[in-house]
Amino acid sequence: MRETSRSLVVVLAARGLAPVIQLFALYVVFHGHYSPGGGFQGGVLLAAAFVLVRLAGGYETGRHQITRRAGPLLGAAGVLLFAAVGAAAFLTGGNLLDHGRVPVPGFAPAELRSVMILVIEVGVAIAVAAVLTAIYDELLGSEDDD
Amino acid sequence: MSILQEVVAIVLFASGVLFMLVGSLGLLRLPDFFTRTHASGKVDSVGMMLxxxxxxxxxxxxxxxxxxxxxxxxxxxxxxxxxxxxxxxxVRSGLRPWRGAPDEGGPDR
Known part of the structure; x- marks a missing residue:
């Protein structure tokens, strides 16, 4: 591993900015129905915060947020969440992603569709954030496998 | 909307555009990496903020x-x-700042 020295300016700026970016990413994900944004954009913001911490503090700091091994796993989990929500609709008798007929008690069909869209957006956000972070890790090469 | 508000907005925006113009000229005309970073930093921060x-x-x-x-x-x-x-x-990867062109009496790079 190359000798590195952390710049205090960059570390302090990342320490201040990364939580704000993560909070804004959650806002973009969960407000995606009503305003511009959604799962992909929120996931990209989340990945930007992760990569910012890795750039400023190195992997030994960034691993506390998301480890190198968790990247592909979480990416697969996000895609599976999307697929499971889509399959839940046609396994219960509707078309793919048409959740009006899924038997969840206490929801009108329109409400159910809205909630399921939110679940899908969360799945997309997890997948995008994890995969983008994993791409950064892969580009950096394997220093010490974790 | 009051006339004062409009005047302040126009003055701020015009000065921001002026900073961007000067920074872009610096990016084109200045001699080396560090001076160009100095110029483009103005575009990024001051011009954008104004x-x-x-x-x-x-x-x-x-x-x-x-x-x-x-x-x-x-x-x-x-x-x-x-x-x-x-x-x-x-700096850390070894780039030295520009010290003036040799044929204009400046010391060597």
């Missing part, structure tokens, strides 16, 4: 205006830090 400030004044105290103020705060932190990191990485 333009966004003009837009915020134009917008007034609405939701969009507050969002513009948040963007200004973000730019104020992130852009100088980015310029700093760029210049620091250049």
């Amino acid at each position: 333009c966004l400030g003009g837009l915020a004044v134009h917008e007034g105290p609405t939701l969009s205006g507050v969002k513009l103020l948040l963007v200004i705060a973000f730019v104020a932190v992130s852009s100088p830090v980015a310029a700093h990191a760029l210049a620091r990485a250049a």
